[in-house]
Amino acid sequence: MMLFPxxxxxxxxxxxxxxxxxxxxxxxxxxxxxxxxxFAQAGGWLLAGRDDRWVGAFxxxxxxxxxxxxxxxxxDRVVGGQRQVAFTHxxxxxxxxxxxxxNGRTVTTQQRRDHAYRVLAVALPVPxxxxxxxxxxxxxxxxxxxxxxxxxIEHADFNRRYRVRADDEKLAVDLLNPRTVERxxxxxxxxLRVDGGWVIVxxxxxxxxxxxxxxxxxxxxxxxxxxxxxxxxxxxxxEQV
Numbered sequence: 001m002m003l004f005p006x007x008x009x010x011x012x013x014x015x016x017x018x019x020x021x022x023x024x025x026x027x028x029x030x031x032x033x034x035x036x037x038x039f040a041q042a043g044g045w046l047l048a049g050r051d052d053r054w055v056g057a058f059x060x061x062x063x064x065x066x067x068x069x070x071x072x073x074x075x076d077r078v079v080g081g082q083r084q085v086a087f088t089h090x091x092x093x094x095x096x097x098x099x100x101x102x103n104g105r106t107v108t109t110q111q112r113r114d115h116a117y118r119v120l121a122v123a124l125p126v127p128x129x130x131x132x133x134x135x136x137x138x139x140x141x142x143x144x145x146x147x148x149x150x151x152x153i154e155h156a157d158f159n160r161r162y163r164v165r166a167d168d169e170k171l172a173v174d175l176l177n178p179r180t181v182e183r184x185x186x187x188x189x190x191x192l193r194v195d196g197g198w199v200i201v202x203x204x205x206x207x208x209x210x211x212x213x214x215x216x217x218x219x220x221x222x223x224x225x226x227x228x229x230x231x232x233x234x235x236x237x238x239e240q241v
Contacts, residue, residue, distance in 0.1 A: 032208060036073055039209035045075040045086075054087055054119075058200055060132070060193060062117045066091035073207040083123040084216070088207040090116050118207040119200065120215040122223075126236040127197035131166040131175055133184075134191050155181045162190065171230070180225030187218060199223070 040047040054071040055063070063069075074087040094110045101107050151164040153176045166172035175194070176184075184190035192201045192215075199222060201215040231238045 032206060035209055036075070036207065039212070040075050043077065045077045048074040048076060050074065054085065055089070058121065058198065059195060062089060062091070062115065062202065066093040066115065068092045075212070085121045086207055086212045087119055088116055089119050090114065116206050118203050118205055118211050120212055120219070122199045122219045124197050124199065126234045128194055128230070128234055129166070129168050129171050131172045131194040132164070133193070134163050135189060136161055136163050153181060154178060158185060174227055174230050175222065177225060177227065180222060183221040183225065190218060192218060192222065
């Protein structure tokens with residue numbers, strides 16, 4: 001006789017917990033949006049909200065994946081002639097899941113997953129070519145064994161922590177020179193890519209001011225160490241310091 005009230009109570013608690021979770025998520029999202037708005041105003045960014053022109057602007061993961069791709073929280077500014085763009089890249093994937101119900105029947109469903117990645121892109125004065133620096137993962141060793149690219153930089157610790165790929169190995173070595181590598185190693189994560197005239201940094205999650213500020217410093221560390229001859233070789237005359 002007590003089973004039915006217990007089931008009802010459990011149901012009420014579950015629904016209540018779900019509602020509380022929704023309310024808390026809504027408050028967090030409002031707080032994030034407000035923080036971005038204040039950050040944009042203070043830093044001279046134009047906060048455009050959604051601008052899907054940026055969805056197809058860059059190559060490589062996570063770009064080009066899934067469906068319903070769009071760019072939210074788009075912040076755009078020019079500082080000293082250098083364009084800087086930050087946004088949340090969103091897309092959806094569907095996974096086919098097969099299971100067996102209580103009656104032993106096979107049931108196939110499509111499960112939706114929504115993905116969000118925060119992106120910072122800083123324009124270069126001229127395109128330099130593709131160089132990708134990513135954290136070393138267990139699978140990278142297997143990829144190298146089967147011919148996957150991993151350019152060796154003149155720093156053993158950097159080689160242990162990061163995998164480097166590039167269309168031009170010399171360019172990668174020139175960009176990741178000893179002084180630049182020392183700056184990058186001081187960071188928790190120096191993953192980035194140089195591609196199509198941009199330096200691009202991507203991380204999982206929605207855009208927040210802390211990400212933009214931190215990754216701008218990362219890009220500055222990289223660009224500060226670009227040798228003058230690299231710029232000259234690519235047709236750009238940097239100012240004398």
